Amino acid sequence: xxxxxxxxxxxxxxxxxxxxxxxxxxxxxxxxxxxxxxxxxxxxxxxxxxxxxxxxxxxxxxxxxxxxxxxxxxxxxxxxxxxxxxxxxxxxxxxxxxxxxxxxxxxxxxxxxxxxxxxxxxxxxxxxxxxxxxxxxxxxxxxxxxxxxxxxxxx
Amino acid sequence: xxxxxxxxxxxxxxxxxxxxxxxxxxxxxxxxxxxxxxxxxxxxxxxxxxxxxxxxxxxxxxxxxxxxxxxxxxxxxxxxxxxxxxxxxxxxxxxxxxxxxxxxxxxxxxxxxxxxxxxxxxxxxxxxxxxxxxxxxxxxxxxxxxxxxxxxxxxxxxxxxxxxxxxxxxxxxxxxxxxxxxxxxxx
Numbered sequence: 001x002x003x004x005x006x007x008x009x010x011x012x013x014x015x016x017x018x019x020x021x022x023x024x025x026x027x028x029x030x031x032x033x034x035x036x037x038x039x040x041x042x043x044x045x046x047x048x049x050x051x052x053x054x055x056x057x058x059x060x061x062x063x064x065x066x067x068x069x070x071x072x073x074x075x076x077x078x079x080x081x082x083x084x085x086x087x088x089x090x091x092x093x094x095x096x097x098x099x100x101x102x103x104x105x106x107x108x109x110x111x112x113x114x115x116x117x118x119x120x121x122x123x124x125x126x127x128x129x130x131x132x133x134x135x136x137x138x139x140x141x142x143x144x145x146x147x148x149x150x151x152x153x154x155x
Numbered sequence: 156x157x158x159x160x161x162x163x164x165x166x167x168x169x170x171x172x173x174x175x176x177x178x179x180x181x182x183x184x185x186x187x188x189x190x191x192x193x194x195x196x197x198x199x200x201x202x203x204x205x206x207x208x209x210x211x212x213x214x215x216x217x218x219x220x221x222x223x224x225x226x227x228x229x230x231x232x233x234x235x236x237x238x239x240x241x242x243x244x245x246x247x248x249x250x251x252x253x254x255x256x257x258x259x260x261x262x263x264x265x266x267x268x269x270x271x272x273x274x275x276x277x278x279x280x281x282x283x284x285x286x287x288x289x290x291x292x293x294x295x296x297x298x299x300x301x302x303x304x305x306x307x308x309x310x311x312x313x314x315x316x317x318x319x320x321x322x323x324x325x326x327x328x329x330x331x332x333x334x335x336x337x338x339x340x341x342x
Contacts (some may be wrong), residue, residue: 007331008323008324008327011327011330011331012294012297012298012327014279015279015283015294015298015330016298024186024187024189024190024207025190025200025204027204028186028190028203028204028207028208029182029183029186031204031207031208031211032182032186032189032207032208032211033175033178033179033182035208035211035212035214035215036170036173036175036178036215038212038215038216039171039173039215039218040216041173045216051241053241053244053245054237054240054241054244055244068245109208109209109212133205134205134208134209134212151213151216152209152212152213152216154205154209154238154241154242154245
């Protein structure tokens with residue numbers, strides 16, 4: 001009869017074999033390696049301020065139509081976003097402050113084509129994407145302000 | 156793989172300067188940890204891939220502000236856990252049932268093949284899925300190819316470090332009793 005610790009280690013070893021040493025799929029590791037191409041070089045990071053999907057109210061996740069709202073900030077710049085799914089499509093309603101007409105580029109982490117949209121004088125914008133995925137917004141620089149990139153979010 | 160000097164603070168700083176080799180070394184070292192964290196949250200393969208990628212993007216975003224690079228593993232595990240919870244709460248899909256979770260993915264099929272080849276493993280697998288989910292998640296992490304540190308396991312599961320040793324022992328005990336109940340003989 002072996003000691004409990006030895007028994008535990010033996011069982012762990014058997015489990016490890018049973019799991020077949022599940023390593024990350026090659027595609028996942030490759031995508032991770034490619035992620036460095038998204039390194040910020042000329043923009044300020046707008047950090048996630050809030051994301052309703054991170055608020056732990058499981059009741060909201062089940063069946064109820066609750067609008068997902070996300071906000072980011074970089075210094076004075078604040079971006080507020082609502083995500084409206086419609087099948088595969090995602091409509092983003094946004095509000096930029098300080099308000100102003102800026103060019104906003106929605107970048108996809110998987111490398112699919114970026115989509116541009118212009119905010120109006122009040123800083124509002126609306127854009128419909130063909131699919132979800134992981135995206136970030138890049139607010140292009142203008143005479144007054146440097147470029148800003150938001151944190152990545154799944155939508 | 157060639158053993159390169161790979162102090163984490165150096166790697167993080169080099170990756171932050173756009174050094175792909177340094178970044179690749181970081182990914183290779185922690186890819187298993189991030190992946191097993193996502194799998195421990197019972198996501199489908201596609202969701203797990205999304206959560207893993209979000210985790211790595213989050214690191215790219217924060218390379219210039221990681222405060223304690225020596226503890227990068229724990230940072231990644233914590234981040235991966237957060238991304239998993241976000242994807243679950245986005246409620247895009249229903250949570251997959253155990254069976255789908257086991258078999259829908261490539262890796263699930265690969266696992267299945269291996270298991271069918273070994274009756275002993277199969278019994279273990281059945282017993283494993285009978286014990287509580289919390290135990291499954293912990294054991295899955297502990298049995299990862301490159302076992303994470305207790306600190307990383309704690310971060311991945313959101314439980315105190317001090318609880319891991321006792322929980323691990325308790326979970327193994329449950330698994331053992333489940334195997335006994337099935338009449339499986341692992342010796």
